Amino acid sequence: MPLVEFHSVVCLLGTFPALAGVDLQVEPRDIVLLEGPNGAGKTTLLRLIAGLIPPHSGEAQVFGLDLFKDRRSARRRLALVGHESYCYDDLTVMENLQFTFKASGVTGMEINSVLERTGLDGLAGVRHAHLSAGQRRRLALANAMVRNPELLLLDEPHAGLDEEGRACLHEIIASAPSEGRTVVLASHELELSRQLANREVRVESGTIVKSGRGEL
Amino acid sequence: MRLWREASLVAAKDLRIEARSRIALGQILPFGIIVAILFAFALDPDSGLLTRVAPGLFWVTVLLAALLAVGRSFAVEEKSNARDGLRLTGLDGSAVFLGKMAAIAAELFFLEILLGIAVVILYGVEVNGVVVLLAAAPAATLGIASTGTLYGVLAAGLRSRETLLPLLLLPVLAPVLLGATRAFEGGLEGAPSDAWPWVGLLWIFATFYTAFGVLAFGTLWEND
Numbered sequence: 001m002p003l004v005e006f007h008s009v010v011c012l013l014g015t016f017p018a019l020a021g022v023d024l025q026v027e028p029r030d031i032v033l034l035e036g037p038n039g040a041g042k043t044t045l046l047r048l049i050a051g052l053i054p055p056h057s058g059e060a061q062v063f064g065l066d067l068f069k070d071r072r073s074a075r076r077r078l079a080l081v082g083h084e085s086y087c088y089d090d091l092t093v094m095e096n097l098q099f100t101f102k103a104s105g106v107t108g109m110e111i112n113s114v115l116e117r118t119g120l121d122g123l124a125g126v127r128h129a130h131l132s133a134g135q136r137r138r139l140a141l142a143n144a145m146v147r148n149p150e151l152l153l154l155d156e157p158h159a160g161l162d163e164e165g166r167a168c169l170h171e172i173i174a175s176a177p178s179e180g181r182t183v184v185l186a187s188h189e190l191e192l193s194r195q196l197a198n199r200e201v202r203v204e205s206g207t208i209v210k211s212g213r214g215e216l
Numbered sequence: 217m218r219l220w221r222e223a224s225l226v227a228a229k230d231l232r233i234e235a236r237s238r239i240a241l242g243q244i245l246p247f248g249i250i251v252a253i254l255f256a257f258a259l260d261p262d263s264g265l266l267t268r269v270a271p272g273l274f275w276v277t278v279l280l281a282a283l284l285a286v287g288r289s290f291a292v293e294e295k296s297n298a299r300d301g302l303r304l305t306g307l308d309g310s311a312v313f314l315g316k317m318a319a320i321a322a323e324l325f326f327l328e329i330l331l332g333i334a335v336v337i338l339y340g341v342e343v344n345g346v347v348v349l350l351a352a353a354p355a356a357t358l359g360i361a362s363t364g365t366l367y368g369v370l371a372a373g374l375r376s377r378e379t380l381l382p383l384l385l386l387p388v389l390a391p392v393l394l395g396a397t398r399a400f401e402g403g404l405e406g407a408p409s410d411a412w413p414w415v416g417l418l419w420i421f422a423t424f425y426t427a428f429g430v431l432a433f434g435t436l437w438e439n440d
C-alpha cells in the first residue's frame with residue numbers, strides 16, 4: 001500500500017491554487033526527490049503531506065488516513081524539516097529535543113544518539129537563540145529524527161549546511177530505507193540529491209509534470 | 217490521563233520559556249506595579265477615593281498585564297515557526313489550550329500576589345474577608361486566562377494581532393472585571409457576605425470559558 005496517495009488534489013492558499021490537481025504516489029522506503037522552479041508548489045506539497053494545511057479537493061491519503069478527516073493522526077507518524085527550525089529560542093538544544101520527544105510520545109529513539117548523528121553532541125546545553133544558522137538547520141533535522149518518523153519530509157535540507165552537516169544529512173537519508181523510513185525531499189541541489197533518490201518528481205505551476213525512477 | 221500529561225508538558229514548556237526569558241518577571245510584573253503606583257499618585261490618598269476604587273484599579277491592572285501575558289504566550293510560537301513544530305507533534309488542541317491557559321494563569325496569579333501586597337501598602341486598604349479574596353482571585357484568574365488563550369489563538373495568525381487582541385478580549389472580559397471588582401470590594405473594605413454571588417458568577421464564567429476553550433481551541437489552532 002502506498003504511504004502517500006494523492007489523486008487530483010487541489011490546495012488553495014487563500015484563493016490562489018498553490019496545487020492544481022496533483023497525482024502522487026510514494027511507496028514505503030522510497031527516497032523521492034521533488035524538483036522544480038521556485039514557486040512551483042514543492043513546499044506546499046510537503047506541508048500538505050505533513051498535514052499542516054488542508055487539501056481543498058481531490059483524494060488525499062497519508063498512511064491510509066484521509067487528510068480531509070484526520071490530519072493529526074497522520075502527523076504523529078511523520079516529521080518535516082522546513083525552512084525554519086520549529087524550535088524555541090529560550091530553550092536549549094536538549095530541552096527542545098526533549099519537548100518534541102515527549103510531546104510526540106515516541107518510543108525506540110534515544111536523544112543522545114540523534115545528537116551524535118547530527119553532530120550536535122557538543123551543543124546540547126546551548127540555547128537555540130545562540131546557535132548559528134547552520135547549527136539551527138542541524139537542530140531542525142535532529143528535531144525531526146528524534147520523533148523516529150516513518151515518513152521524513154525535507155524542504156531544501158541542504159540550505160545553510162556546511163560539509164560536515166551535509167554529510168550527516170546524507171547519512172540519514174541514505175540509511176532511511178534500511179531503517180524502515182521513507183523520505184520525500186524538495187531540493188535545488190539536484191546533483192547531490194540525485195545520488196540519494198531512487199525516484200524523481202518534477203513539479204511545475206502546482207502540478208506534477210514528470211515522474212519516474214532515476215533522473216528525469 | 218493523556219490530555220493532562222500533554223497539557224502539563226505544554227504548561228511546563230511555556231513556564232520554562234518565561235522563566236528563562238524573564239519577560240514576565242522583567243516586564244509584565246514591573247508594568248503592573250508601575251500602573252498601581254501611578255494610580256496612587258494620580259488619585260489623592262487622603263480623600264479616601266483610592267481606598268474605594270482600589271479593587272477596580274487592581275483588576276484593571278491585572279487585565280492590562282494579562283494582555284501582555286497572552287500576547288507573549290502566542291508570540292513565542294511564532295518565532296522560528298515553533299507553532300508548526302507544536303502542531304507536527306500531533307498534540308491534542310485541547311491539551312495545548314489547557315497547557316497555555318495554566319501557564320498564563322500561573323503568571324497572573326504570581327502577579328496578583330505581588331500586586332495585592334503593593335495595593336495594601338500603597339493604597340492603605342484593609343482586608344476584611346480573606347476567604348472571599350481567596351475564592352474570587354483564582355476564579356477571576358482562570359476566567360481571564362481561559363478567555364485570553366481562546367482569543368489569543370484567534371488573533372495569533374493575524375498581522376494586526378497586537379492591536380486586535382485588546383479589542384477582542386477586553387469587552388468579553390467585562391463580566392470578570394465587574395464580578396472580581398465587586399467580590400474584592402466585599403473582601404476588602406465592605407461586607408464579605410455581599411461578595412459571594414459575584415464569586416459564583418466568576419466561577420461560572422471561568423468554567424464556561426474553560427469548557428468552551430477545550431472544545432473550540434483545536435479547530436482554531438488547526439485552521440491557521
